Amino acid sequence: MERRIAQFISALRTSGVRISLAESADAFQAIERLGVQDRERFRLSLRATLIKDARDIPIFERLFPLFFQAQEPPPLQNALSGLTPQEARQLAEALRQFSQYLQEMLKKLLEGQPLSPEELAYLDDLFNQATPLDPRLQNWLTRQFEQALRFREVREALEALFQHLQEMGLNRHKIAQVRRTLQENLSAWQEQLRQHAGERILQAMAEAPRSPTADGLLQRPLQHLTPDEMHRLRREVRRLAAALRTRLALRMHRARNGQLDPKATLRASLKYGLIPLELRRKDHTLKPKLVAICDISTSMRFCSELMLSLLYALQDQLGHTHAFAFIDHLEYISPDFEHLSVEAAIHQVLQRMPPGYYNTNLGRALAEFQQRYLSTLDRRTTLILVGDGRNNYNDPRTDLLEAFARRARKVIWLNPEPPWLWGSGDSDMLLxxxxxxxxxxxxxxxxxxxxxxxxLMP
Structure with a gap:
């Protein structure tokens, strides 16, 4: 328990709560006197000794139940116990239609076995570098675990299994009983993964280094940012935008004056015996026009917010920017940025289209853009897509993106995921x-x- 409390204190510090060594010692002394049997008294003892600022109480209340869980995952049941030998043979025969992996997963569900330590260790190795440091992303990490264990295919296999058993003539009541047990066991697996995801996040938070410097924060993966770090990054965006604005203004100044065209100058000098009496310059470069389509689902919100912050901080150096946001449908959000900060504007957009799980649909967003906003694209326009290319197995509508690419000057995709993850799970990036x-x-x-x-380079 002492080690657990020490990890809890480290996680609080990682989340931005200031806790001195004296306050940590007070917490251990309070627990030594009051004990841990009464969970509510234990919680209040830690809060009274560790939290000195009321603004830190929500962080404490969010982390405490994750570190000190009140319940274990629900037990699994054996779905084979109520079957006759003949029904068990029919079930075994129905399982042979599936691949070896799905057979093994379905057998474990039927026998009421929890996910093994080896399977959990596989998930830990797979997501070792992608474990977020924010407990609010526990559900996101749980979904990643489910995708890695191919839960979607397991659910589809269950439906195919029940259909096959019905065709084989198995008693309907027995099928309903098996279905109910398997669904309860699958829910127990999900809860096991959810708790394991919480453990992974807590361990990562306990082992995370203290508040990084500004330079270190710039290199910090966006998906691992805490709310406090994101607040600090919003200030860094203003500094970076000022530097980018100066650089872009210099480019535009050179473009207005016209850059020297060496080839055209040499051609013009032929009539003067190769003496460059006439200096020829390149054509005037117009301000770039941008259309940005940004994924603001849970996994992409920070990236899209920072991207929009940079673009709108550079607005005086751009011809025009049309901004769109999508989760399961497309929203034109440029009007939201006219009188609001980027953070406030995105908050307003999210009130209209709150994020959910498994509902990102880029294909539908592209179709709505084609129907309603295609006129924003022309040969001067750069189309920017900000997203991880994960489409929840919906139609990716690559035909529309191909049509947009022919119409626009160029298509730029900003993706936080490394290339080795493209094509995995529901990713359509390879398309x-x-x-x-x-x-x-x-x-x-x-x-x-x-x-x-x-x-923004010409």
Whole structure:
């Protein structure tokens, strides 16, 4: 228990709560005197000794139930116990239609076995570098675990199994009984994964280094940011935007004056015996026009917010920017940014289209853009897509993106995921990639700023 309390204190510090060594010692003394048998008294003892600012109480209340859970995962049941030998043979025969992996998963569900330590260790190794440091992303990490264990295929296999058993003539009441037990066991697996995801996040928070410097924060993966770190990054965005604005203004100044065209100058000098009496310059470069389509689902919100912050901080150097946001449908959000900060504007957009789980649909967003906003694209426009390319197995509508690419000057995709994750699970990036002019990985604010700088180059 002492080790657990020490990890809890480390996680509070990682979340931005200031806790001195003296306050940590007070917490251990209070627990030694009051004990841990009464959970509510235990919670109040820790809060009274560790929290000195009322603004930190929500962080404490969010972390405490994750570190000190009140209940274990629900027990699993054996679905085979109520079957006759003949029904058990029919069930075994029905299982042979599936792949070896699905057979093993369905057998474990039927026998009421929890996920093994080996399977959980596999998940830990797989997501070792992707474990977030925010407990509010516990459900997100749980979904990643489910995708890695192919839960979607397991659910589909269950439905196919029940259909096959019905065709084999198994008693309907027995099928209903088996269905109910398997669904309860699958829910127990989900709860086991949810608690394991919480453990992973807590362990990562306890082992995380203290508040990073500004330079270190720029390199911090966006998906691992805490709310406090995101607040600090919003200030860094203003500094980066000022530097980008100066650089872009210098480029535009050179474009207005006209850059020297060496080839045209040499051709003009032929009539003067190769003496360059006439200096020829390149054509005037117009301000770039941008159309940004941003995924603001839970996993992409920070990245899209920072991207929009940079673009609208550079607005005086751009011809025009049309901004769109999507989760399961498309919203035109440029009017929201006219009188509000980017953070307030995104909050207002989320009130109209709150995020959910498994509902991102880029294909539908592209179709709505084609129907209602296609006129915003022309040969001067750069189309920017900000998202991880995960489409929840919906139609990706690559035909629409191909049509947009023919109409626009270029198509830029900003994706926080590394290329080795493209095509995994519900990712459609391998389908979208050939249609893009450039794809930049933007896992951190530093990478995002570098990408914005490059996409605004003439």
């Amino acid at each position: 979208y990639a050939p249609l893009c002019t450039h794809i930049f990985q933007v896992a951190s604010l530093a990478q995002l700023a570098a990408a914005v700088d490059r996409l």
